[in-house]
Amino acid sequence: MQNPSRKKIAKLREKLNPSLFSEFSDRYKSEPRGQFKASEGILLAPETTRDVAEIVSHCNALKIPVIPYGGGTGLVGGQIYTGPEIPAVISLHKLNKIRDISVADNLVTVEAGCILQELQEHVAQSNLLFPLSIASKGSCQIGGNLATNAGGVHVIRYGNTRDLCLGLEVVLPDGSVMNNLNSLYKDNQGLDLKNLMIGSEGILGIITAATMKVFPKPVEEATAYLSVPDLDSAIMLLQFFRENFGGLISAFELISKASFQFVKKTGLVTRVPFETTPKWAVLVDLGSEFHIDLHERLVEVSGQALSKKLILDGVFANSEKQRLDFWNLRELIPEANRRIGYIAANNISVPISKISKFVEMADAEIAKLGGLTANCFGHIGDGNIHYNVFGLSGESHDNPELKSKIREIIFSIVNSLEGSSSAEHGTGRLRINELRRSRDKTYLSTIRKIKGTMDPNNIMNPGVLVP
């Protein structure tokens, strides 16, 4: 007898135009860290919102799991179905047009499958900036960025993806289309369903298009590596820079000694900015839409910070090439970590004022396990820290027991400091237990009620986010 799941897929094939089907190739079977694997699936590649609506409506009638798939760069397994049925994986890559740019409104209307970097390059031709900046920009898609509410290095100035979105077009689990491609900066009518969809990781529908904010491109940028005596000084420096530069701070990144050492050791860069590698440094980036001699101002204000003992030393980018080299080093840190081989990667957030407490507590607890060290770096300007743990003697990083012990330690510390154990990547399939343990009962039951009401057949990305 034919397996019931296969029977449903056969029926779906009868209903849909064969041109919508594509090959379920290897790229759809795993995710960047290889923690989740999909064995079987059918791949659909719609070109229009109407195609998406038709596919979802048939899947709903047949009760086939639907897995939205963007660039596949998600790090919590949300794009990889691991359940018992054969899912319909819907890749948005053909739904990738930029529908409209309105310079007067500072808005762009873009389809979900547009790759982030392509959107950035496109708006740059109109002298505009789309400020979401993440290392996966060459592959991830706007729909995936919205579904995970992606962060990155410019959150301090421009906010998360949520803050960049004014309106959405979404195919709901029954196949109906909710068109709310709003171009309004102010709109207090009704419930804000857009913000329910953003960060919902494909469990409430498929985002097919969005109206996103764009900004004037800075005409001056200034960048420096500044070494700091300790983490408290880094936080005080941030405050000092805020007083002097206000909203011109585009990024404020923490870099540890281990980060500098790893990028050099792995040969990813040949030189690091300081002759003697400091214990801690920050990479500060400023941008102005008008001419104010930003570089000179940065040097001057850093001099004042030096006399206040907030910094120990500074290296300033004197050319655009040097600026890019400075950023290149920062962006290569995750790859260096990967090559060195971490045991556990944690992407956490705590209130900015509690960052040094978090690092102090985490270092102390990790030290108790023996033979371990951490590389701590990231977006201290918004309280988001990467805390990756390594074996001192370079032992195999594939140690699930130790990994879960480390995660448990970090999770408890983060909770005690009222932080989040998933600052950027969402919940996916990986972090459901942590969600369950960190939120109260009413919050969890409300998620279940929303999901049950909007998707009674539980077809949209089952296994993700819902505790």
Ligand SMILES: Cc1cc2nc3c(=O)[nH]c(=O)nc-3n(C[C@H](O)[C@H](O)[C@H](O)COP(=O)(O)OP(=O)(O)OC[C@H]3O[C@@H](n4cnc5c(N)ncnc54)[C@H](O)[C@@H]3O)c2cc1C
């Ligand atoms: C090298 C690297 C660096 C990264 N850096 C960052 C970073 O700095 N900040 C950060 O936030 N993340 C980062 N990430 C994680 C990842 O890039 C982001 O989560 C990104 O937003 C995912 O987009 P995607 O298109 O690849 O989505 P996918 O991986 O395809 O999907 C992610 C989730 O969104 C759902 N989804 C995808 N498209 C849609 C849609 N159209 N409608 C509804 N649901 C959808 C999927 O079902 C899945 O649950 C990084 C990843 C890598 C590999």
